[in-house]
Amino acid sequence: MTRTLVIGGGPAGLAAAWAAAQSGQAVTLLDDNPALGGQIWRGDIPARYRRFLDPRITVQTGVQIHSASQLPPADRIILATGTRELFLPFPGWTLPHVLGAGGLQALVKGGLPIAGKRVVVAGSGPLLLAVAAYLRRRGAKILLVAEQAPYPRIAAFTRGLWRHPAKLLEAAQLGFGLRYRPDSWPLRADPGSVTLQGHGVLRCDYLACGFGLVVNTELPELLGCRVENGRVLTDADQRTTVPHIFFAGAGSVDRSLLEGQIAGFGPERGRALHAARAAAVAFDRCIDIAFALRSELLSLTTPETIVCRCEDVPFGAIWPHRDWRSAKLQTRCGMGPCQGRICGPALAHLCGWPAASVRPPIFPTRLENLLDLRD
Amino acid sequence: MIPVTVNGTPLTVPPGTTVAAAVMRIQPAFRRSVTGESRGPLCGMGICMECRVTLNGHPHERSCQLLCAAGMEITTP
């Protein structure tokens, strides 16, 4: 029996584990969250996808994979490690009332009361609308959704949605009654407020702010898979450059579900889903084009703005350096507990540096944990 | 409901509440940065490490990835 290990229990990993179990593989599914479902579902998997929880799958949650030696034996590995938000540093972004957009949503899903709170949602991408709609359902007062993308691009994208009636309906339902403002982005945050381009100062309890998503490429890279331009390279069967390792997901939900199934089923049965995946990939491209980050955002980060939150390194200390390596060694930027996961993508955007490669363990861990792995 | 304490203040939270959400019910700040700034959670998903707290005496626990359990003592610096 083929032993398949799936890492990541979001839409892609769940679909992959289910498809692999359906094809008679012995499947283990690992995720570091307390519950399955990934960033979008967080333990609350919609009824129509619960069939993915095939009882034959061995599930382990609360397990973080940070080195190759930790992996249980497997013939095939499917990585479905998903994405995180891109944060661009601007003055005041380190204040406690400034959180990620998906970050605030995750905390509310984790029991943070939000009813009656004034929230500004800002940054870029379709996630802003999903977060604003969710927080509003939970009783938050959404003062504004500030989207950096220019109005004509958003208008063109919305017109294009006529070809995807289900998505148009979803967008209309999410956006109904929300103040959505393109051409606007946070210039600075101060305690209890945010100043927005084209809008002025808004007093708020929370600023929920993210500038799109970046792929979690650390584990794939650690296992030797080739990564280019922030994406893990895969072939038509979702196979990475390492023959027994596959990568799926980190796109929209539809695409992630399809990629997961293709990886899980394997080449023969997976082929039937290639056309549907191509359509989902094409739709994701339209999103990337519509929400591409404007160049004005590059000047948000002032020399005094902290870029590395772990080590409090200001941007002015970093730009004399020509690359990550030199900045790291001289300023400790990216050397703190997040291991450059927050400042790395920000600096990649601000300075055009490719993110530095990872060394095991990819997450800081206690010595006891490392020793435990030996037996 | 689950009873916990945050810096000695008792509170009860519904099951499924993360430690980070419990702390935020009481106060916005979780830790002091290396230059002394007040910081709170950013990513909500276990990546940024800004939500670290001391849990039952264990320092540096990522509070956004952990669920409250009865009797937990949560402290922030």
Ligand SMILES: Cc1cc2nc3c(=O)[nH]c(=O)nc-3n(C[C@H](O)[C@H](O)[C@H](O)COP(=O)(O)OP(=O)(O)OC[C@H]3O[C@@H](n4cnc5c(N)ncnc54)[C@H](O)[C@@H]3O)c2cc1C
């Ligand atoms: C914070 C956030 C909130 C989002 N909210 C929404 C939303 O409300 N609506 C929407 O349409 N889209 C949302 N998205 C986008 C959504 O995640 C994607 O569209 C899609 O669902 C990606 O699915 P996935 O399975 O590839 O990844 P994910 O859902 O991200 O799942 C990846 C899983 O892998 C786990 N993992 C990663 N690395 C490791 C490791 N080393 N060891 C063990 N486990 C690991 C993670 O904990 C996670 O559970 C959100 C994205 C983010 C980052």
Ligand code: FES
């Ligand atoms: S909020 Fe980022 S790790 Fe917990």
